[in-house]
Amino acid sequence: MIARFFAALLVIACADSSAGKTLPSSEPLQKIAFGSCAMQFLPQPIWQRITRQSPDLFLFLGDNIYGDYDGKQAFTPTAATLRRDWQRLADEPHFQAFRKQVPIMATWDNHDYGKHNGGAEFDLKQVSQQIFLDFFDEPRESSRRSTPGIYDSRIIGPEGKRVQIIMLDTRYFKGPFIRDNRSKAEKAAAGNVGSMANYLPNTSADVTLLGEAQWQWLEEQLTLPAEVRLIVSSTQVVADQKGMDEWGNYPLERQRLLEMLAGTIAGRTIILSGNVHFTEISKTRVNDRNIVDFTSSGLTHSNPAYAMAKNPYRVAGAYDDLNFGMLEIDWNTPGGPEILLKAMDKDGIPIFQYRL
Numbered sequence: 001m002i003a004r005f006f007a008a009l010l011v012i013a014c015a016d017s018s019a020g021k022t023l024p025s026s027e028p029l030q031k032i033a034f035g036s037c038a039m040q041f042l043p044q045p046i047w048q049r050i051t052r053q054s055p056d057l058f059l060f061l062g063d064n065i066y067g068d069y070d071g072k073q074a075f076t077p078t079a080a081t082l083r084r085d086w087q088r089l090a091d092e093p094h095f096q097a098f099r100k101q102v103p104i105m106a107t108w109d110n111h112d113y114g115k116h117n118g119g120a121e122f123d124l125k126q127v128s129q130q131i132f133l134d135f136f137d138e139p140r141e142s143s144r145r146s147t148p149g150i151y152d153s154r155i156i157g158p159e160g161k162r163v164q165i166i167m168l169d170t171r172y173f174k175g176p177f178i179r180d181n182r183s184k185a186e187k188a189a190a191g192n193v194g195s196m197a198n199y200l201p202n203t204s205a206d207v208t209l210l211g212e213a214q215w216q217w218l219e220e221q222l223t224l225p226a227e228v229r230l231i232v233s234s235t236q237v238v239a240d241q242k243g244m245d246e247w248g249n250y251p252l253e254r255q256r257l258l259e260m261l262a263g264t265i266a267g268r269t270i271i272l273s274g275n276v277h278f279t280e281i282s283k284t285r286v287n288d289r290n291i292v293d294f295t296s297s298g299l300t301h302s303n304p305a306y307a308m309a310k311n312p313y314r315v316a317g318a319y320d321d322l323n324f325g326m327l328e329i330d331w332n333t334p335g336g337p338e339i340l341l342k343a344m345d346k347d348g349i350p351i352f353q354y355r356l
Contacts, residue, residue, distance in 0.1 A: 021099070021101060021103050023056070023156065027156075028156075028157040028161035029163045030329050030331070031056050031326065031327070032059060032163075032230070032326070032327040032329075033050050033057070033058045033325065034061055034325045035050070035058075035060070035296045035297070035299045036060065036061035036063050036064070036109065036274025036296060036297045037063040037274060037277055037299055038063065038065065038300045039066050039071065040065040041066075041070065042071075042300040044299065044300055045094055045346075046094075046299050046346050047094040047097065048094055048097075049346065049348035050098065050324055050344075051097070051102065052348055053344070056102075056103075057105065057156075058098075058104045058105075059106070059230070059232055060105070060107070061107065061274030062106075062108050062109025062170075062235075063109040063110070063234070063275065064108065064112045065086055065088070065112045066085070066111040066112070067081065067082045067085045068114055077115075077124065078124075079124065082114055089135075105152075105232075106132075107150060107151070107167040107170075107234055108132055108150060108169070108171060108234065109234035109274065109275055110245060113125070113128055117198075117245050118171060119171055119172075119173070119174025119175060119176070120174055120211075125172055129150055132150060148213070149214060150169050150172070151166075151168055151210075151214050151217065151218075153165065153167065160227065160331075161227060161331050162226040163226065164221070164224060165230045166218065166222075166229065166231050168218070168232060168233050169210070170209060170233055170235055171234070173208055173209070173210055173213075175209065175250070176202070177202065177249055178199060178201070178249075179198065179199065180198055180199050180200045192242055192309065193243065193244065193308065198243060198244065199243055199244070199249045200243070200249070202249055202250055207250060207253075208250075210253065210257075222260060222261075228267065228269075228270075228329065229264060230270055230271075230272055231269065231271045231272070233247070233271060233272070235274070236248075236276060236282070237254060237258070237271050237273060237291075237293050238282035238284050238292075238293035239280070239295070239313055241310055241311065241312075242306070244275075259286060261286075262286040262287040262288075262289035268337060269291070270292050270293075270339070271292065271293040272327075273293055274296060276295060276297050276303075276306050277297050277306050277320075278297060278302055278307035278317070278319060278320040279298070279318065279325065279351070280307070280311065280317030280319070281294050281295070281316035281317055281354045282295070282311060282313035282314055283315045284313050292341075292356065294325055294327070296325035298321070298322050299323075299324060300322070302322055302323075306320070316341075316343070316352045316353070316354045317351075319345070319352065321345060322345065323343055323344060323345055323351065325342070325344065326344055328340040338355065339355070340353060340354075340355050340356075341354045
C-alpha cells in the first residue's frame with residue numbers, strides 16, 4: 001500500500017510528456033485551482049481564466065473527458081475511442097497552453113472512466129486505467145500501472161507547510177446502485193431532482209464504493225504528517241440527498257469516510273468534489289469536527305436543475321453556470337494556516353467564498 005504513495009506522480013496531461021510542467025515537491029503550495037466536467041468536443045477558453053489566477057497546481061476532479069458521449073448521444077466506448085477522446089482534450093488549444101504552465105493532478109469520474117455511472121462491472125476498466133495513466137504521463141515503472149484503481153496521494157511542501165493531496169477512485173471498485181422507481185413527483189417531494197434522481201441508498205454491508213484495498217490504503221495515508229489534507233472525490237460526499245451519483249447512495253461508506261476524516265490529526269481537512277455541473281460548499285459536523293466539501297463542476301457545461309436540489313448542508317452557493325474553484329493558503333497566520341475557498345465564474349471573477 002505505502003509503495004503507491006512513493007510512486008512518482010508526474011502529473012501533466014499530454015500526448016507529448018515533454019510539454020508538461022512538473023511540480024517541485026519542496027515548495028509550499030499557496031494557490032490550488034480545481035474543477036471537473038469538461039467535454040472534449042466543446043471550446044475550453046476557461047483554461048485561460050484559470051491560468052490568470054497563477055495557481056501552483058490544478059486538480060482535475062473527474063469527467064475530464066466524456067468518453068461515452070459524443071455531444072449528441074451516448075455510446076459504448078472502445079479502447080480506440082477512449083484514446084481518441086483523450087487526444088481531443090490534448091489537442092484543445094487552450095488546454096495545451098494551460099498544461100505547459102500549470103502542473104496537474106487528476107482522478108476520474110464515470111464519463112472519463114468510460115461508462116455512465118459505471119463501477120466495478122465495467123468490462124473495459126483495466127484498459128481505461130492504462131489509457132488514463134498514459135494521458136497523465138504516469139511512469140511505466142509506477143505501481144499505479146499494476147495495482148487496480150487509480151487512487152494516489154502526494155505530500156507537497158516542507159515541514160510546517162505540508163499539503164497532502166489524496167486522490168480517491170470512486171469508480172473502479174464501486175458496487176451496484178439501487179434503482180429509484182418512484183414517480184417524478186414523489187422524488188421531488190423527497191428533495192431529489194425529479195426525473196434525474198435515479199438511485200436510492202444502498203444500505204447493504206456487503207456493498208462498497210472504494211473497495212477494501214483502497215480503504216486500507218486511505219487509512220495509512222491519513223496517518224502521515226501534513227498541515228493540510230485535500231481529499232479529492234469525483235462525487236459529492238457531504239451533500240447526499242439528490243439521488244444522483246453521490247456518496248449518499250452508499251450511506252455506510254459515506255459515514256465510514258466522514259468518521260475517518262474526523263479522526264485525522266491534520267489541522268485542516270477539506271473534501272474537493274465534482275460531478276454535478278454546478279458549484280457549492282457544504283459542511284457537516286462529525287464527532288465534534290467540521291467537514292467541508294467544496295464542489296466545483298462545469299468547466300464546459302452546467303445544469304441549473306441540479307443546483308435546485310435541496311441541500312441542508314450548504315453554506316455557500318449554489319451557482320449554476322461555468323465555474324472553477326480556488327483554494328488559497330496563508331501560511332503566515334498565527335495558530336495555523338488560514339484557507340480561503342473561492343468559487344470562480346467562467347471569467348475568473350469570484351462568485352462566493354468561504355474562509356476556514
